[in-house]
């Protein structure tokens with residue numbers, strides 16, 4: 489298979505797609521874990537820390553994905569996303585508010601032209617187990633209601649059974665429903681078992697048209713981990729080198745502290761490179777990270793530690 493064909497799935501047969509994905513170099517598991525652990529120990533200067541915190545805030549997809557979500561909770565989350573610290577207007581807004589599709593309209597109304605996007609999970613999130621038509625209807629509704637970003641899940645069962653065609657075609661069909669909305673493809677890496685599978689799923693999603701690849705739903709453990717994110721960052725870096733197209737990465741699930749968020753920023757910088765170090769190309773999906781970022785920011789700017797009670801709930 490020539491390079492030109494290998495990244496254009498329009499002309500690929502299922503067998504060729506399979507051959508391509510299995511032809512990707514294997515991930516050195518020990519090497520990936522060691523490199524991620526080493527990067528995690530990098531310390532950064534106080535001045536750089538202040539910048540990193542603001543960058544991390546601007547990359548947050550502030551998320552609520554609970555069965556008990558209400559329009560009121562979504563409105564409160566939107567208010568928090570637009571003005572994370574009402575006592576300090578220098579705090580940047582978050583990148584997006586991420587909700588279930590039936591709450592998109594409420595979030596869109598509340599956010600108005602604030603510049604905070606609405607992201608909606610779709611395609612039978614989190615399991616991905618529904619007929620394709622139901623998944624597409626879910627996506628269509630979210631886009632019609634004004635979602636600017638769609639976070640879809642891949643069919644992990646199909647992927648693990650080796651039915652890459654099915655996974656690919658669902659991504660293509662979902663992308664077609666997105667119109668102008670950006671498509672984030674959730675790999676749910678905690679279910680993919682191996683780093684080699686994470687690399688294959690990353691390429692598969694990008695070849696099918698993903699604008700972003702996202703680690704996890706946040707509904708299972710393990711969710712985002714530094715080595716898994718490293719493998720995905722390598723994939724977007726290599727995909728751009730091969731195709732010229734840049735794809736973003738979203739680390740999601742279990743990221744709760746400023747320390748962790750900064751580790752991910754170092755990982756992005758050192759793996760994919762500084763081109764990815766903006767909210768356009770890297771996101772952190774989190775339900776409860778923002779308050780810790782705000783507390784650490786306030787401590788840096790005032791020298792005083794404001795406890796969790798100072799800020800509204802995430």
Ligand SMILES: O=C[C@H](O)COP(=O)(O)O
Nearest residue numbers: 706740741742773774775
């Ligand atoms: O996409 C975001 C995740 O669902 C949030 O996960 P989390 O509640 O562990 O922060």
